[in-house]
Amino acid sequence: MTKLEDHLEGIINIFHQYSVRVGHFDTLNKRELKQLITKELPQTLQNTKDQPTIDKIFQDLDADKDGAVSFEEFRALESSLWRGPLSADLGNIRRQLSQPPPAFL
Amino acid sequence: MTKLEDHLEGIINIFHQYSVRVGHFDTLNKRELKQLITKELPQTLQNTKDQPTIDKIFQDLDADKDGAVSFEEFRALESSLWRGPLSADLGNIRRQLSQPPPAFL
Numbered sequence: 001m002t003k004l005e006d007h008l009e010g011i012i013n014i015f016h017q018y019s020v021r022v023g024h025f026d027t028l029n030k031r032e033l034k035q036l037i038t039k040e041l042p043q044t045l046q047n048t049k050d051q052p053t054i055d056k057i058f059q060d061l062d063a064d065k066d067g068a069v070s071f072e073e074f075r076a077l078e079s080s081l082w083r084g085p086l087s088a089d090l091g092n093i094r095r096q097l098s099q100p101p102p103a104f105l
Numbered sequence: 106m107t108k109l110e111d112h113l114e115g116i117i118n119i120f121h122q123y124s125v126r127v128g129h130f131d132t133l134n135k136r137e138l139k140q141l142i143t144k145e146l147p148q149t150l151q152n153t154k155d156q157p158t159i160d161k162i163f164q165d166l167d168a169d170k171d172g173a174v175s176f177e178e179f180r181a182l183e184s185s186l187w188r189g190p191l192s193a194d195l196g197n198i199r200r201q202l203s204q205p206p207p208a209f210l
Contacts, residue, residue: 002148005148008112008149041107044110075183075187082176
């Protein structure tokens with residue numbers, strides 16, 4: 001398996017580590033989402049110990065308003081991370097990649 | 106950095122390993138997309154050596170029809186992988202998770 005395949009499958013596995021805990025094993029309830037966010041995204045999302053923040057994230061992700069977050073709905077969080085906190089990483093990567101290689105290379 | 110943060114950042118890094126090669130460093134042209142798919146998704150996508158397949162994938166991903174695939178457009182490929190080839194993994198995970206724990210646990 002390549003690194004990219006490992007990353008794609010890894011994201012699924014981490015989602016399921018939390019989704020199986022309570023209720024339907026394929027969706028996150030609010031508590032499971034909070035556990036995932038606080039444990040797995042500590043450097044990426046702020047104020048996740050603050051309940052109103054969790055309530056807002058859960059509400060935003062639960063697109064079909066069925067009271068649970070599916071894997072497809074969870075992926076919207078990734079998009080917001082890439083546009084938001086991880087976009088700094090995108091910026092760093094762009095700066096690194098757009099600089100001419102060091103003289104010694 | 107947690108495993109999930111590593112996976113999210115890893116996907117960005119792999120995308121950029123290919124996007125920087127030719128033209129705009131932030132988007133994939135068709136050749137870069139073909140290189141990424143054949144090298145990084147060998148177990149996930151079939152027939153990727155076949156040019157019509159690449160043409161079709163490129164056409165599907167290039168949502169704004171600007172002749173290049175941005176990172177946001179590239180993520181549509183992930184969705185199709187999760188609904189398609191990787192959904193078998195989802196299935197396996199579900200089966201593993203929904204089985205009662207072995208007697209000796």
